[in-house]
Amino acid sequence: MRRLALSDEILLKTDKPVRYIGNEVNSVIKDKAEVDIRFAICFPDLYEIGMSHLGIQILYSMFNSWDDVWCERVYSPWIDLAETMKKEGIPLFALESQEPVRDFDFLGITLQYEMSYTNVLQILELSGLEFYAKDREDNDPILICGGPCTYNPEPVADFFDIVYIGDGETRYRELFDLYKKYKYDPAGYDRKAFLRAAAKLGGIYVPSLYRVEYETDEPDSLIRSFEPVSDDIPRIIKREVCMELSGASYPLKPIVPFMKVTQDRVVLEIMRGCIRGCRFCQAGMIYRPLRERSLETLKSFAVQMLESSGQDEISLSSLSSSDYSKLPELIDFLIEYAKDNKLNISLPSLRVDVFSLDVMSKVQDVRKSSVTFAPEAGSQRLRNVINKGLSEEDILEGCKTAFLGGWNRIKLYFMLGLPTENEEDMRGICDICDEIARLYYDLIPKEERKGRVSIAASTSFFVPKPFTPFQWAAQGTKEEFLEKARFVNSEMKGKLNSKSIKYNWHDAGVSVLEGALARGDRRLSKVLVRAYEKGACFDAWTETFHEETWLEAFEETGVSLDFYTKRERDVSELLPWDFIDTGISRGFLVREWENARTERVTPNCRRQCSGCGARAFGGGVCYED
Amino acid sequence: MKIRVRFTKSGPMKFIGHLDVMHFFQQLLRRSGIPIAYSTGMSPHQIMSFALPLGIGLESVGEYMDIEIHEAAPSLQAVECMNRHSVEGIEILSFKALPEGALNAMASVTAADYEVGFREGFPPSFDLSAAMTGLFERDSVTVLKKTKKSEKETDIKPLVYSFEAFKDRLLLKLSCGSVDNIKPELVMKALYGYHGTELCDYALRIKRLDMYTGERDELRSLDSIGNDIDDQGDNNRV
Numbered sequence: 001m002r003r004l005a006l007s008d009e010i011l012l013k014t015d016k017p018v019r020y021i022g023n024e025v026n027s028v029i030k031d032k033a034e035v036d037i038r039f040a041i042c043f044p045d046l047y048e049i050g051m052s053h054l055g056i057q058i059l060y061s062m063f064n065s066w067d068d069v070w071c072e073r074v075y076s077p078w079i080d081l082a083e084t085m086k087k088e089g090i091p092l093f094a095l096e097s098q099e100p101v102r103d104f105d106f107l108g109i110t111l112q113y114e115m116s117y118t119n120v121l122q123i124l125e126l127s128g129l130e131f132y133a134k135d136r137e138d139n140d141p142i143l144i145c146g147g148p149c150t151y152n153p154e155p156v157a158d159f160f161d162i163v164y165i166g167d168g169e170t171r172y173r174e175l176f177d178l179y180k181k182y183k184y185d186p187a188g189y190d191r192k193a194f195l196r197a198a199a200k201l202g203g204i205y206v207p208s209l210y211r212v213e214y215e216t217d218e219p220d221s222l223i224r225s226f227e228p229v230s231d232d233i234p235r236i237i238k239r240e241v242c243m244e245l246s247g248a249s250y251p252l253k254p255i256v257p258f259m260k261v262t263q264d265r266v267v268l269e270i271m272r273g274c275i276r277g278c279r280f281c282q283a284g285m286i287y288r289p290l291r292e293r294s295l296e297t298l299k300s301f302a303v304q305m306l307e308s309s310g311q312d313e314i315s316l317s318s319l320s321s322s323d324y325s326k327l328p329e330l331i332d333f334l335i336e337y338a339k340d341n342k343l344n345i346s347l348p349s350l351r352v353d354v355f356s357l358d359v360m361s362k363v364q365d366v367r368k369s370s371v372t373f374a375p376e377a378g379s380q381r382l383r384n385v386i387n388k389g390l391s392e393e394d395i396l397e398g399c400k401t402a403f404l405g406g407w408n409r410i411k412l413y414f415m416l417g418l419p420t421e422n423e424e425d426m427r428g429i430c431d432i433c434d435e436i437a438r439l440y441y442d443l444i445p446k447e448e449r450k451g452r453v454s455i456a457a458s459t460s461f462f463v464p465k466p467f468t469p470f471q472w473a474a475q476g477t478k479e480e481f482l483e484k485a486r487f488v489n490s491e492m493k494g495k496l497n498s499k500s501i502k503y504n505w506h507d508a509g510v511s512v513l514e515g516a517l518a519r520g521d522r523r524l525s526k527v528l529v530r531a532y533e534k535g536a537c538f539d540a541w542t543e544t545f546h547e548e549t550w551l552e553a554f555e556e557t558g559v560s561l562d563f564y565t566k567r568e569r570d571v572s573e574l575l576p577w578d579f580i581d582t583g584i585s586r587g588f589l590v591r592e593w594e595n596a597r598t599e600r601v602t603p604n605c606r607r608q609c610s611g612c613g614a615r616a617f618g619g620g621v622c623y624e625d
Numbered sequence: 626m627k628i629r630v631r632f633t634k635s636g637p638m639k640f641i642g643h644l645d646v647m648h649f650f651q652q653l654l655r656r657s658g659i660p661i662a663y664s665t666g667m668s669p670h671q672i673m674s675f676a677l678p679l680g681i682g683l684e685s686v687g688e689y690m691d692i693e694i695h696e697a698a699p700s701l702q703a704v705e706c707m708n709r710h711s712v713e714g715i716e717i718l719s720f721k722a723l724p725e726g727a728l729n730a731m732a733s734v735t736a737a738d739y740e741v742g743f744r745e746g747f748p749p750s751f752d753l754s755a756a757m758t759g760l761f762e763r764d765s766v767t768v769l770k771k772t773k774k775s776e777k778e779t780d781i782k783p784l785v786y787s788f789e790a791f792k793d794r795l796l797l798k799l800s801c802g803s804v805d806n807i808k809p810e811l812v813m814k815a816l817y818g819y820h821g822t823e824l825c826d827y828a829l830r831i832k833r834l835d836m837y838t839g840e841r842d843e844l845r846s847l848d849s850i851g852n853d854i855d856d857q858g859d860n861n862r863v
Contacts, residue, residue, distance in 0.1 A: 021640055258648070309656070
């Protein structure tokens with residue numbers, strides 16, 4: 001039997017030892033002597049979070065389909081085990097072989113959210129690797145990252161050897177072939193030469209080959225220039241886009257975890273991208289254009305994945321599933337399959353209308369599930385500013401249909417701190433909630449009610465993100481955020497139907513830090529290291545996030561938090577991420593920023609093309625008839 | 626048709642808990658295409674029950690799960706197919722049809738065999754045989770037993786049906802099930818307490834060997850209750 005990296009004694013003392021043993025159904029074991037490249041792919045959070053991430057499964061299955069590559073998984077050890085590993089000198093290992101990450105050719109880390117950055121440092125420390133790329137040795141694994149945070153990788157740029165920007169399906173084969181050339185060079189492996197050659201492939205950013213200069217040495221100085229070190233290194237890096245999704249690699253044999261993980265079901269990515277153009281949403285911009293997978297492909301995938309895993313639940317994944325052109329046909333197929341095979345179907349991100357409510361009633365227990373809206377803003381004016389095309393009428397009509405269909409739980413998502421927000425907008429949040437409650441009591445006679453209607457409203461705090469029209473916006477301070485939440489809270493309590501409404505809000509301190517990291521530059525890497533050295537880790541978890549540690553880290557390194565968050569940028573400013581070309585033109589983002597401030601609505605891609613630039617990719621929704 | 630499945634749990638699989646084992650089998654049965662029956666009602670679930678949970682850290686070659694299938698499935702093929710879809714550490718040993726009216730494993734289990742060994746570096750520092758004999762010669766063997774709510778001094782002598790002591794391991798036949806359940810760790814706690822030696826938590830390597838039904842002097846292995854199903858040439862997806 002496979003030998004585990006951790007002794008029985010350590011595993012028995014550790015919380016949920018099943019996180020660290022691997023051996024799952026559909027996990028891949030190869031003979032390391034038979035492969036040329038060993039790739040350790042990492043989701044920098046706990047196993048149960050990482051195993052729910054589809055991106056890793058896609059890359060894992062694609063890499064392992066290549067005979068010359070063996071890809072294994074790594075996740076963040078929880079704090080208890082991390083302590084033990086440091087004390088006992090046990091190096092971080094990959095789950096499949098149970099062997100040290102340090103022995104691998106590549107360590108790839110996905111960056112899904114900024115608050116996972118300290119976990120990246122934990123992974124490096126436990127693997128026995130220096131944080132900064134410049135301090136690492138020639139035979140250390142190449143550290144590569146991917147995921148949405150690569151659209152501004154600057155705060156972590158100094159840690160990574162390579163940043164892969166865009167869809168992972170396209171460029172890895174070339175990268176691996178290039179690597180093999182250098183690895184097996186009879187003259188010896190020249191790491192720097194490999195990185196130099198990699199920088200010339202598309203979608204690949206090698207931070208060490210670019211220099212940033214600031215206006216002054218002051219913490220609040222702007223970037224003066226961002227240049228490659230030589231002319232043969234590309235000035236602008238274009239994002240990778242996989243245009244043919246139906247033919248692209250997909251995990252038809254998903255790994256099945258033993259323990260209950262957050263997303264414990266087969267996930268079908270039905271399409272990538274979104275047509276709605278909400279102005280705060282980074283995903284809606286960086287995944288353009290909308291590209292669908294064909295209906296036949298999805299049906300085939302669903303059956304194969306369910307059979308190879310034995311899972312009894314399937315979920316459709318996309319940014320806005322109601323916009324999938326063949327949704328009724330796909331759902332009919334799944335419902336039919338479910339009849340013979342006892343399958344549960346989960347449908348997140350659906351618009352609330354008669355069609356989806358009908359579907360939802362077929363697949364869910366109406367008494368237990370809730371109907372969700374994401375108006376994001378409390379007034380039509382502010383919804384127009386953020387281009388969220390959802391009217392109060394849509395919401396009330398949707399609720400009416402839901403109530404008549406037997407639902408009595410409504411969830412509403414809002415944001416506080418959006419650009420141009422005023423008190424009337426905030427009051428609007430409470431007004432909508434109260435309206436919905438009133439609608440329920442007016443519509444459903446007392447005898448037919450199953451108790452009170454339950455309305456759960458929550459507000460997150462707005463974080464401006466790169467490559468959105470709001471990338472120049474000022475972000476609120478923690479004090480401003482809390483004041484807004486308190487305002488909404490007290491207004492909500494004053495409503496007629498307040499007993500039917502529950503209101504909660506996100507952590508304001510985390511939102512501000514996220515804001516700094518999202519729009520930060522290379523000067524933040526020392527803040528990250530200092531915060532980590534002071535104990536910051538698992539910052540995405542409420543119980544382990546300590547705001548004080550971070551604020552002290554900023555203080556001690558002489559970096560200004562406010563500089564990154566409070567400032568509204570001028571559109572002429574050189575932004576840390578301007579060297580990336582997402583295919584969405586700067587002109588479009590500037591126009592949308594202006595449209596936002598004049599409360600003009602931009603129609604969705606299927607209604608009318610707004611000339612964002614994605615058309616140049618030659619496919620997807622831009623070329624639908 | 627009610628089926629009793631015997632399986633092992635060893636190696637890395639000793640670290641997954643009972644609920645995870647259930648979860649694993651639910652998916653294994655689906656992958657294997659075994660025609661398992663589902664309950665009726667709002668949230669149908671597979672008709673499945675286990676004899677007795679196994680603590681984390683313990684291995685076993687005698688675990689039992691009862692399921693209900695709605696179509697006959699030949700034993701040989703069922704075992705082979707399930708093993709093909711299983712993982713290292715969980716091996717299916719048998720797949721037998723239970724007679725009409727047989728109680729399920731959970732309701733019928735009354736005893737279990739355990740082998741208690743010692744991990745490298747933690748050998749017993751005394752003569753096991755002499756100590757066990759001495760301890761069980763007494764009229765009663767009391768030990769502090771922790772329950773969910775409290776601690777109670779319990780006489781475990783009547784629950785230890787028999788034992789065999791060797792130089793470096795012990796075989797224990799213990800009462801178990803819903804009525805009088807005793808874990809091997811408790812017997813070891815009593816033994817070390819009797820000898821006056823501290824028992825290190827991680828010293829023991831415990832393996833459950835089999836489970837039984839019936840009265841103390843007429844124990845029958847749970848495996849002996851059912852019968853193999855012949856190949857009937859049915860069109861089953863196994």
